[in-house]
Amino acid sequence: MIHVTNLSKSYSGVKAVNNVSFEIAKGEIFGLLGPNGAGKSTILNMMSTVLPTDEGIIKVDDLQLNGNAKKFKQLIGVVPQEISLYEELSAYDNLVFWGNLYGIPSKELKERIHTILEMIGLLDRKKDLVKTYSGGMKRRINIAAALLHNPKVLLMDEPTVGIDPQSRNHIFEVIEALNKQGLTIIYTTHYMEEVERLCNRIAIIDSGKIIAQGTQEELKQLVPTQESIQLEFALLSENQVTQLGEKLNLRMIQRENTLTIESSVKELSQIIIACNELNLAIKDIQLQKINLETIFLSLTGKQLRD
Numbered sequence: 565m566i567h568v569t570n571l572s573k574s575y576s577g578v579k580a581v582n583n584v585s586f587e588i589a590k591g592e593i594f595g596l597l598g599p600n601g602a603g604k605s606t607i608l609n610m611m612s613t614v615l616p617t618d619e620g621i622i623k624v625d626d627l628q629l630n631g632n633a634k635k636f637k638q639l640i641g642v643v644p645q646e647i648s649l650y651e652e653l654s655a656y657d658n659l660v661f662w663g664n665l666y667g668i669p670s671k672e673l674k675e676r677i678h679t680i681l682e683m684i685g686l687l688d689r690k691k692d693l694v695k696t697y698s699g700g701m702k703r704r705i706n707i708a709a710a711l712l713h714n715p716k717v718l719l720m721d722e723p724t725v726g727i728d729p730q731s732r733n734h735i736f737e738v739i740e741a742l743n744k745q746g747l748t749i750i751y752t753t754h755y756m757e758e759v760e761r762l763c764n765r766i767a768i769i770d771s772g773k774i775i776a777q778g779t780q781e782e783l784k785q786l787v788p789t790q791e792s793i794q795l796e797f798a799l800l801s802e803n804q805v806t807q808l809g810e811k812l813n814l815r816m817i818q819r820e821n822t823l824t825i826e827s828s829v830k831e832l833s834q835i836i837i838a839c840n841e842l843n844l845a846i847k848d849i850q851l852q853k854i855n856l857e858t859i860f861l862s863l864t865g866k867q868l869r870d
């Protein structure tokens with residue numbers, strides 16, 4: 565349904581998106597997973613016609629974006645990273661405002677707003693001013709605004725940033741319900757838990773390039789070990805991590821006093837010996853099944869989150 569081919573974009577000569585291609589079938593939730601600055605928003609901004617492309621082709625079904633921006637916009641709903649609502653208006657009036665921008669006839673718009681508010685669980689709060697809403701509720705209204713013109717594809721740019729875990733769950737439920745109704749969704753995030761929960765297929769993106777894509781199972785097959793070892797220390801300096809890395813010759817990431825080592829249980833004794841030699845006091849050891857974070861580490865040598 566969605567075909568993106570050899571897409572590129574530079575800002576002042578620096579490539580933010582570099583020859584990116586992917587295909588998405590109707591009804592999929594496709595995840596774009598990558599750290600801050602990887603190029604996710606730039607891809608979505610090109611797909612939503614906000615930014616012109618430098619190179620490449622974007623198509624939904626047979627409709628190519630270039631030369632058909634107006635028609636293309638009708639197919640796409642966009643949930644931007646920033647909440648874009650009028651705080652002093654009610655949720656209902658915000659949606660009327662957005663619906664009018666899309667030129668939706670008023671009777672149809674009324675019905676559509678009712679259906680969407682019901683679906684996102686905010687019908688009973690429709691008259692309340694947006695400024696009285698929680699962050700999660702504002703996000704849900706932002707999603708509602710993107711759905712008013714009944715798009716075939718929904719582009720969501722990190723829709724859970726700055727939201728508490730409970731509201732986050734509520735948003736996931738809305739996304740899953742929309743997907744069940746047949747909506748195709750592109751979801752960007754730097755949280756692996758979110759793509760693990762929501763997405764059928766995932767593209768891992770780093771420095772403007774897609775470095776791997778597939779189902780979670782397919783991505784797991786791309787790395788040598790299906791486990792990693794997580795060690796917690798009383799204290800851990802960068803210097804000690806470097807020394808340990810030299811001794812073990814295994815990939816590892818440090819987060820404060822915790823070290824995740826790309827290795828299996830077979831290497832555990834060797835790891836413990838190396839830690840002892842460096843006088844590193846281990847507080848806790850855990851064997852972890854591979855996840856998207858360790859896959860990202862394995863493919864890039866970096867961690868997903870700053």
Ligand SMILES: Nc1ncnc2c1ncn2[C@@H]1O[C@H](COP(=O)(O)OP(=O)(O)OP(=O)(O)O)[C@@H](O)[C@H]1O
Nearest residue numbers: 575576580598599600601602603604605606607722
């Ligand atoms: N308007 C701009 N002018 C110059 N550089 C930009 C502009 N927008 C983005 N960039 C750069 O392009 C690269 C990709 O940015 P982009 O916002 O697409 O990444 P992202 O993966 O969406 O990250 P984030 O989650 O932080 O938004 C980054 O290096 C960023 O600094």
